[in-house]
Every structure is written in structure tokens, then in C-alpha cells.
Amino acid sequence: MEWNPDATAKTWVFKIRSGVEFHNGKTLTAEDIAYSLNHHRKKDSKSLARSVFAGVSDIKATAPLEITVTLDSANVDLPGLMADYHLLIMPDGGDPNAGIGTGPYVIEKFEPGVIVRGKRNEKYWKAGRAHADVVEIIAINDIVARQSALQGGVVHFITRPDPKLGALVKNNPALKWFDLPSAMHYLFAMRCDSAPFDNNDLRLAMKYAVDRQDLLTRVYANSGKLGNDHPVPAFDPMFSAEVPIRAYDPDKAKFHFKKSGFSGPVQLSVSDAGFTSATAAATLYKEHAAKAGIDIALNRVPADGYWSDVWKKKPFCPAYWGGRVTAGLMLQAVYTSQSPNNETFWQRPAFDKLLAQAQAELNVARRKEMFHDLQMMLWEDGGTVQPLFANTLFATSAKVDGFAPSPLFTAFRAAEQLYLTS
Amino acid sequence: MNWGGRTLINVLAPRIVLAVLTLFIISLVIFFSVELLPGDTAEAMLGHDATVEALATLRRELQLDSPAYVRYWRWIIDLLHGDLGKSLSSGRAVSDLLAQRLPNTFFLAGFAALISVPLSFVLGVITALYRERAVDRGVNFVALAASSLPDFFVAYALILIFSVHLGWVPPISIISPESSLAERLYLTGLPALTLTFATSAYMLRMTRASILSLLSSPYIEMARLKGVSSGRVIVGHALPNALGPIANVTALTLAYLVVSVVVVETVFAYPGLGQLFVDSVSKRDIPVVQVVAMVFASTYIVLNLVADMVALAANPRLMHPR
Numbered sequence: 001m002e003w004n005p006d007a008t009a010k011t012w013v014f015k016i017r018s019g020v021e022f023h024n025g026k027t028l029t030a031e032d033i034a035y036s037l038n039h040h041r042k043k044d045s046k047s048l049a050r051s052v053f054a055g056v057s058d059i060k061a062t063a064p065l066e067i068t069v070t071l072d073s074a075n076v077d078l079p080g081l082m083a084d085y086h087l088l089i090m091p092d093g094g095d096p097n098a099g100i101g102t103g104p105y106v107i108e109k110f111e112p113g114v115i116v117r118g119k120r121n122e123k124y125w126k127a128g129r130a131h132a133d134v135v136e137i138i139a140i141n142d143i144v145a146r147q148s149a150l151q152g153g154v155v156h157f158i159t160r161p162d163p164k165l166g167a168l169v170k171n172n173p174a175l176k177w178f179d180l181p182s183a184m185h186y187l188f189a190m191r192c193d194s195a196p197f198d199n200n201d202l203r204l205a206m207k208y209a210v211d212r213q214d215l216l217t218r219v220y221a222n223s224g225k226l227g228n229d230h231p232v233p234a235f236d237p238m239f240s241a242e243v244p245i246r247a248y249d250p251d252k253a254k255f256h257f258k259k260s261g262f263s264g265p266v267q268l269s270v271s272d273a274g275f276t277s278a279t280a281a282a283t284l285y286k287e288h289a290a291k292a293g294i295d296i297a298l299n300r301v302p303a304d305g306y307w308s309d310v311w312k313k314k315p316f317c318p319a320y321w322g323g324r325v326t327a328g329l330m331l332q333a334v335y336t337s338q339s340p341n342n343e344t345f346w347q348r349p350a351f352d353k354l355l356a357q358a359q360a361e362l363n364v365a366r367r368k369e370m371f372h373d374l375q376m377m378l379w380e381d382g383g384t385v386q387p388l389f390a391n392t393l394f395a396t397s398a399k400v401d402g403f404a405p406s407p408l409f410t411a412f413r414a415a416e417q418l419y420l421t422s
Numbered sequence: 423m424n425w426g427g428r429t430l431i432n433v434l435a436p437r438i439v440l441a442v443l444t445l446f447i448i449s450l451v452i453f454f455s456v457e458l459l460p461g462d463t464a465e466a467m468l469g470h471d472a473t474v475e476a477l478a479t480l481r482r483e484l485q486l487d488s489p490a491y492v493r494y495w496r497w498i499i500d501l502l503h504g505d506l507g508k509s510l511s512s513g514r515a516v517s518d519l520l521a522q523r524l525p526n527t528f529f530l531a532g533f534a535a536l537i538s539v540p541l542s543f544v545l546g547v548i549t550a551l552y553r554e555r556a557v558d559r560g561v562n563f564v565a566l567a568a569s570s571l572p573d574f575f576v577a578y579a580l581i582l583i584f585s586v587h588l589g590w591v592p593p594i595s596i597i598s599p600e601s602s603l604a605e606r607l608y609l610t611g612l613p614a615l616t617l618t619f620a621t622s623a624y625m626l627r628m629t630r631a632s633i634l635s636l637l638s639s640p641y642i643e644m645a646r647l648k649g650v651s652s653g654r655v656i657v658g659h660a661l662p663n664a665l666g667p668i669a670n671v672t673a674l675t676l677a678y679l680v681v682s683v684v685v686v687e688t689v690f691a692y693p694g695l696g697q698l699f700v701d702s703v704s705k706r707d708i709p710v711v712q713v714v715a716m717v718f719a720s721t722y723i724v725l726n727l728v729a730d731m732v733a734l735a736a737n738p739r740l741m742h743p744r
Contacts, residue, residue: 046480051473111522112512113701114693115596138596140691141701144578148593149691152585305460340474
């Protein structure tokens with residue numbers, strides 16, 4: 001598969017691999033791809049990928065093995081967009097629930113909330129993948145049960161083990177531990193459209209008042225990376241190392257707090273629904289801020305309905321994002337003026353304009369400069385206190401090999417990568 | 423025999439009517455309390471990443487846009503027509519989910535009952551026989567301690583000992599419709615044991631107490647004076663009269679067993695009704711929550727009725743309340 005934009009990055013032509021077969025024996029054509037992608041663009045679509053295609057005006061098959069995507073506005077991130085995990089390929093006219101795809105395993109059994117079992121697709125197009133005859137994905141929601149299933153040898157691979165387990169697992173020769181940087185980030189969102197956070201000095205005070213390293217060590221057992229109040233992770237090609245690192249500085253926090261003219265406690269609505277251990281993090285944040293003379297009042301709110309009643313409603317509350325395939329998509333999704341996910345109500349036409357320009361810029365060096373400016377704008381003025389990026393954790397049996405996670409798709413390809421040694 | 427014109431039906435009919443009424447009230451309470459929880463199915467399914475249009479479309483599709491009382495009315499009408507509805511999150515028929523999960527839960531509860539009922543009965547008789555002696559105190563201490571610990575703690579402790587350290591049984595109990603009986607018994611050993619710990623103490627102490635209270639009655643004194651051995655006094659004379667209350671407690675414990683599997687199934691990832699219940703609550707999947715709760719409530723009510731009937735059979739005087 002290969003792709004090429006036109007000079008304006010508005011029209012993209014994708015060539016499709018030939019000789020790929022669906023699980024039902026049908027050969028993959030451009031019609032299948034167009035149907036599968038347009039499924040998410042339908043008028044009554046309830047797909048989470050609907051927003052991914054917001055700027056797409058047309059997707060159609062232009063040759064048996066070629067599709068053409070037309071955009072309203074230029075977007076050099078389109079190929080990255082196509083990697084969104086919601087965009088699965090099915091046969092033209094097919095039922096998305098049928099589970100007929102071109103992937104490495106054919107679904108044999110699917111009980112929602114219990115188990116999905118796949119047997120190897122002998123005609124899988126990718127060489128050197130899909131080693132196991134059968135792969136089973138089992139739902140074990142209880143974290144202790146999940147870990148004991150691994151320790152007891154019932155499963156070979158688990159997602160989301162307890163970070164505190166890491167120290168124990170590292171000493172256990174029967175297990176392997178993966179602690180990988182990811183684009184997932186934890187933040188406290190301040191509403192910039194109303195008092196008190198419409199004042200940038202108060203926002204800066206809150207940004208200087210958090211001891212990020214302390215949070216990372218004490219709440220997350222060092223499983224993560226320090227955040228710098230913008231959502232671009234260090235492994236992203238558009239990450240700018242020139243943005244100064246914001247360290248915990250009670251004096252600066254005190255200075256900006258005083259300058260803001262705000263007095264009294266800063267209200268923070270907190271629930272663990274915001275992000276993992278948000279309540280513990282907020283409690284430490286309160287201690288850090290107290291050293292700068294800032295009083296944070298913690299208002300505990302219920303986890304139920306958090307995203308409808310607290311997030312984007314209260315002036316100051318925790319939230320998280322799993323990240324996007326590219327920095328451009330992440331900034332587009334949460335920080336542009338018109339985005340429904342703009343949780344801080346930070347609206348800067350200059351930012352929107354520069355981002356649009358950057359998304360149309362095919363020259364990488366120039367793009368990188370623009371992205372530096374975008375990150376700086378968020379760093380200096382944005383409404384997000386973003387103390388850290390969370391790592392993704394996995395634990396496997398020592399018998400398992402071949403795991404090659406990527407920071408963005410983490411374990412999504414584990415099923416086709418893993419194999420058992422001895 | 424003359425029952426004074428009253429038959430078993432006369433006694434039971436009002437209870438059955440009451441039971442149906444209770445179920446109806448329970449359905450109201452559950453529907454509207456799930457309704458009171460903030461957030462809805464559409465949100466639980468799509469997460470906070472969803473666009474406003476996608477949420478609106480999904481709400482329309484799931485008919486969440488009509489008021490709660492309308493949805494309740496539709497639900498109850500469908501139910502009376504034998505239609506249990508569809509799961510909002512998976513789109514599968516609730517009756518299919520029940521058909522899959524209910525036998526699993528009854529299997530686990532039944533297995534646990536097969537261990538705990540005879541065990542507590544025998545231990546009850548033994549502790550009555552050797553009351554105030556080391557055996558009695560020891561058994562009582564262990565049973566009370568086990569039933570006072572939370573179910574999940576007992577489950578974790580058993581997993582740690584028998585799965586992680588000894589490696590005798592798997593720590594999770596995923597069974598499938600194809601599993602053989604032997605496999606099922608092997609896989610559900612730990613959860614059944616956990617439930618045994620949770621429920622045995624009550625039955626054991628009831629057995630012991632019923633026997634002991636009879637031991638001071640005149641006819642037992644008489645048997646003793648005749649020179650009957652203490653073992654025979656208990657098994658041959660006291661036990662038959664103690665069976666009523668014991669059976670009563672056993673029926674209630676079984677009801678408790680079916681309901682308390684919720685926690686145990688979650689810990690062992692056992693695909694029963696309890697796990698389905700927990701998953702459905704977190705997804706705000708009201709049709710499933712409703713039906714599962716009704717199943718639990720019905721089990722409780724039916725076993726209560728059984729307990730009443732056993733009490734009646736054991737003590738015909740209750741047929742004639744003054």
C-alpha cells in the first residue's frame with residue numbers, strides 16, 4: 001500500500017495491496033475500502049471515527065485498487081488518520097457486526113463481556129505474523145483476578161496491571177514487565193472563558209504550583225513521563241525540545257497568583273473518573289500549591305456522570321486523553337476553538353490559523369517550526385495544567401516473545417506478534 | 423386430615439399474590455434508581471470522546487430520548503408479552519444472555535450448596551454433640567471468622583494459596599457451553615469453596631442451636647433417663663424435630679447463595695448472571711440490569727416461599743393462625 005497527496009495536500013490517492021483475501025474468501029478491492037470508510041461518514045453514523053473524518057468531503061474508489069480521498073482543507077496527517085483503530089475494513093455491503101475482515105485471526109466465537117476466540121487466518125497477507133493457532137481474548141475486569149490469572153499460568157499476556165506490582169514482577173523470572181511511554185496524558189482543565197481562569201496569571205500560578213515529579217513518583221510509581229502543559233509526547237516527530245521545561249516553582253506560582261488579584265481558595269472538582277488516581281493526585285497538588293500560598297479546595301464529585309455533569313461544566317477538573325496518531329490531530333481534537341472537545345474553552349484564532357497552515361505544510365522542517373510555536377502558545381497561555389504522560393503497562397509470561405508494541409497502538413497488534421517459546 | 427376447611431392452596435395463594443406484587447415494586451425501584459444515576463448508556467458506550475451528533479444518534483436509536491416512565495411502560499408491556507428486550511450495549515436478546523448465564527450461576531450456586539449444606543449440617547450435629555468442648559469452639563470459631571470476612575477477601579486468599587502458591591486449580595473460572603462436567607467442577611472449585619465459607623456458618627449455628635434448644639425439653643430428658651446414648655438422643659430424637667427450622671434456614675441460605683455470587687463471579691471472571699449484572703450496571707444497560715435483578719428477586723421470593731412451606735409441613739399448627 002502506498003499513498004500520495006497532490007501539491008495542496010487536499011486530494012489523496014491511496015494504492016491498495018493486491019491479492020489480499022477476506023475471511024469469507026472474497027478478494028479485497030477499492031470498493032470494499034470505500035464502503036468501510038464511508039460507513040463512519042454516513043449521516044446517521046454514531047461512530048467515534050466520525051470526528052476523524054470531519055474534514056473529509058469525499059472518499060471513492062477510482063480504480064479497482066485505488067481510492068481517492070478529497071478534503072475540505074489540506075491535511076498532511078491524513079495517512080495517520082487512516083490508522084485510526086475504528087477504521088476496520090469489511091467487504092462491500094457487509095455487516096460491521098459480522099466480524100469478516102482481512103486480519104490475522106478469524107473469529108470463531110464472540111461472547112460480549114466474556115471472550116473472543118480467533119483461529120489463524122491461513123491466508124493472512126503479512127508474512128512472519130500470526131504464530132499461534134488460536135488466540136483468546138478474555139475479559140477479566142478485576143485487576144487482582146487479572147494478575148493472578150497471569151501468575152497462575154491461565155493467560156500469557158495481560159493489559160493494565162497495577163503499577164505497584166512492577167517491583168515484584170521484575171524479580172519474578174516467570175514474568176516479564178512492559179512499562180512503555182504512551183500518548184495518554186493526565187491533566188487538570190481550567191475554563192478560560194470565565195472567572196477566575198480567564199486570567200492567565202492565575203493559570204500560570206496553577207501550572208507552576210504542581211510538583212510533577214512528586215506526582216509521578218508517589219502516585220504512579222514512576223510509570224510515566226513528565227508533562228509540560230501541552231499534549232505532544234516526546235516521541236512525536238513534531239515534539240519541540242525547545243519549549244522550556246516547567247518545573248515546580250512555588251515562588252513563581254506565588255508571584256503569578258498575587259499578580260492575578262485572585263484571592264480565596266481555588267475550587268477543584270475531582271473524581272477518579274477524570275483519570276486514574278486523580279483524587280490522590282489532586283490531594284498532592286493541594287499540598288504542593290499550599291507551599292506557594294495557594295489554597296486548593298477539593299470538591300469530591302461522583303464518578304457516575306462525571307463526563308456529562310462535571311467535565312466542561314466546572315471551572316477546574318481533571319481529565320485525560322488517550323492521544324491521537326499525530327500531534328496535529330491531537331491539537332485539532334481538543335485545542336481548536338470550534339472543537340466540541342475543547343474542554344478549557346481556550347479559543348485563540350491565531351492558534352487555529354497556525355494549526356491549519358501547519359496541516360497544509362508539506363515541508364517537514366517548516367512544519368516543525370510551526371508546531372513549536374503551537375506548543376509554546378499552549379505552554380504560555382493554554383488552560384491545561386498537564387503534569388504527566390502515563391505509561392502503558394503490560395505483563396506477560398516469560399514464555400511469551402515477539403511483543404513489539406508501538407506507543408500509539410500499544411497492544412493492538414499483540415495477537416499477531418506474540419508466540420510461545422518452549 | 424381435617425385442616426379446618428383450609429388447604430395448602432388457601433395458605434399459599436395470598437403469598438403468591440404478594441410475591442408478584444413485590445416483584446412489580448422491585449422492578450419500579452430498580453428502573454428508577456438506575457435512572458437516577460448520572461450518565462446514560464449512550465455516554466457509557468461512546469466515552470467522553472464522542473461527538474454530540476454521534477451521541478444524539480445513538481440515543482435516538484436506543485430510544486433513550488423518550489421520558490423514563492414511557493420507557494418503563496414499554497418495558498413492562500413487552501415483558502408481559504414474553505419479550506425480555508434487547509441489551510443496549512451488545513444488541514443481543516436479553517433472553518439469549520439469560521439462557522447462557524443463568525445455568526452457569528445455578529450450577530455454581532448448586533455446587534456450593536452441595537458442599538455447604540451437608541457440611542454445615544454434619545458439623546452442626548457434631549458441635550451440638552460435643553458442645554462447649556474444643557471441637558465445638560474450634561469449628562464455631564473458624565465458621566464465624568470465615569463468614570465475617572468479606573467474600574472477595576476470602577476469594578483472594580484462596581486464589582493466593584491454591585492457585586498462585588500450590589498451583590492446584592486455575593485462579594479464574596472461565597467455562598464455556600462446551601465444557602464437560604468434570605472441567606466445570608474443576609474450574610469452579612475455588613468459587614464454590616468461597617461461597618461455602620460465606621454461607622456455612624449460618625446454617626451450622628442454626629442446626630446446632632435448634633438441636634440444643636430441644637435437648638432441654640422433657641421428652642429428651644425422658645430418653646436420657648431411659649439410658650439412650652447421647653449420640654442416639656440427638657440423631658434419633660432431637661434431630662427429627664429440629665428439621666423444620668433447619669430446612670427453613672437452608673432455603674434462605676440458598677437464596678443468599680444465588681444472590682451473593684455477584685462478587686464471587688466478578689473476582690473469578692465466571693460468566694454467570696452476577697458478572698453480567700456488574701458489567702451491565704457499569705454500562706447503564708437498563709434492560710439487562712432490570713431482568714437480572716428480577717431473576718435474583720424471584721429466586722429470593724421463591725426460596726422464601728419454599729422455606730414457608732417447609733415450615734408449614736414441619737409444624738401443621740401454623741396452618742391455623744389464631
